[in-house]
Amino acid sequence: MIRRFWARHPLFTDIVVALIGLAIALTTAGPVGTDNADPGAPFHIVSMVIAIAAAASLMLRRRWPLLPYALAILLQLVMLAYPSAAGSPLLILSTYAVAVYASSRLCWIAYGAGMGAIALVGGFEVLLGAVDFLGALNALLSAAVVALVGALVGINIGNRKRYLEAVIDRSRQLVVERDQQAQLAAAAERARIAREMHDVVSHSLTVIVALSEGAAATADPERARGAMEAAATTAREALTEMRTMLGVLRDGDAEAPLAPLAPVSPYDVVASAQRAGYPATLVVTGSADLPDTAQYAVGRIVQEGVTNAMRHAPSATVIRVRIDHGEDASTVTIRNDRATPSTAPGGFGLRGIAERVAHIGGTLSAGPDGAGGWELTATIPSGTTETRLNPDSEETT
Incomplete structure (x- = not known):
């Protein structure tokens, strides 16, 4: 029931996710237990701004899942200035969004690119002496573990979501194909019946008209009678053939023939x-x-x-x-x-x-x-x- 509620109210769900991400980001986007805990420190202000932007971008994760992930990686790069800072929880939400709303392949590509960026920037700062090696390694491992959790969970749910979508889409295609096949079959059957009726009616009526005109034109009663009897015989034969041909249209007759029983x-x-x-x-x-x-x-x-x-x-x-x-x-x-x-x-x-x-x-x-x-x-x-x-x-x- 809870899952159905979230599925029926996607906008409300996006707002709640963004607020949760913002609350988590504001508590973690800064120094933890260090002497750099000054709220007015430049890195602290920059990290807070990026955290707010990353949290807000979660509302767009369905359409642009890479956007919150890129901002989460950028936040992690800024947080390298705080050696004791932990990995940003926004990585879980953003990596999860890439796996669910994009693809598993893109998720692993983004994961590798993000961790590579963190390792590259961290190594560069270690060489400059801005951070120590253990602090940079701790930041990299924290980000890797956090993002890996989001990726694994997201890939599992995303694959199930895509599988269900594929099944539903295939079902819709089968329904459309079934309707199309039914329409084609109905059109072919209508054409067949129209063709048969034309052949039967056209020939029989032509013969009947010729016989009737001949009977009307002759003054010999015997010849006229013979022509009318021949016309009646032709009409009866045509009626019998038409009944046989139209037997397929009778309701409830599963054994009605699809064609006349004997060649003409x-x-x-x-x-x-x-x-x-x-x-x-x-x-x-x-x-x-x-x-x-x-x-x-x-x-x-x-x-x-x-x-x-x-x-x-x-x-x-x-x-x-x-x-x-x-x-x-x-x-x-x-x-x-x-x-x-x-x-x-x-x-x-x-x-x-x-x-x-x-x-x-x-x-x-x-x-x-x-x-x-x-x-x-x-x-x-x-x-x-x-x-x-x-x-x-x-x-x-």
Whole structure:
């Protein structure tokens, strides 16, 4: 409780420490039992002034711990004029402050420098005959012992203080890093869900709109009925896929999947475009041996590429989808003609494809083919240790 009180009132603590240091300094900063006990002696006046300054500087020990220590050493140098004077107790407080509020290394450096200064000045005064050898040695030993006590106690407490500060600082850093990781994970999950929803909704609605427009344009009731049934089937499939994808958002469902359970079939994508009346074709070459993530990316790339062709090239005479499976990589190419330049702001389809391809270490290129059409090419590496699926080999739709 007492320690908490001192910690909560640092200014009051500094004042009390300074007053204690002043009281001790005023009783020791002068001759003890010698004939030089005249209060008006110059050395006595100088030592008293330095003692007061050293005691007052203790209030600044937290910010400038070397200041009270330097004044305490200066006081000790002045007190060499009094052979019987003991070491100044201010050395304990000031050395302790250096160890606690600076560092252990700086404390030992300051201790060595201070004792060296006392030894040098004391030896010089011995040579001049101002003090005798035993008196100078006594002053040096007294100062060394007093300062050593302050240094040892201060280093012990200072190391504990710095350790606790380091632990607290590390805890704060861990909290910040945890919050940052949570924010990054939340942002990544939002982007994933937005990307999945865009792929599902965009493709399905494009097919449904095309089927609905075809049903409205035909005068044949049977064809109109077939188009509307196909639109209803597409809507049900999209609803099922969206429910599966959004299962991760259900509260309390610890086993909700982080991704749809099955890859999107490029054959189903092309078939739905054909049902909507678009001239889509699919060619698959080679034997596919891709991991789930890569196969899922292939399906989504085909889905988004065909959807873009249906949306931006409604009068296209051909939408060609080609998937070439090689030993090291699989290449997905989607071409269509009669691409209509769009003045609307860019959507999220190509960006979603780019994110998917980048996530699995592939490359993507998309743009006009120079003949009035559009071409999208994605290359996906096949080397991985993930679980693999084995679809059929070469097929043509």
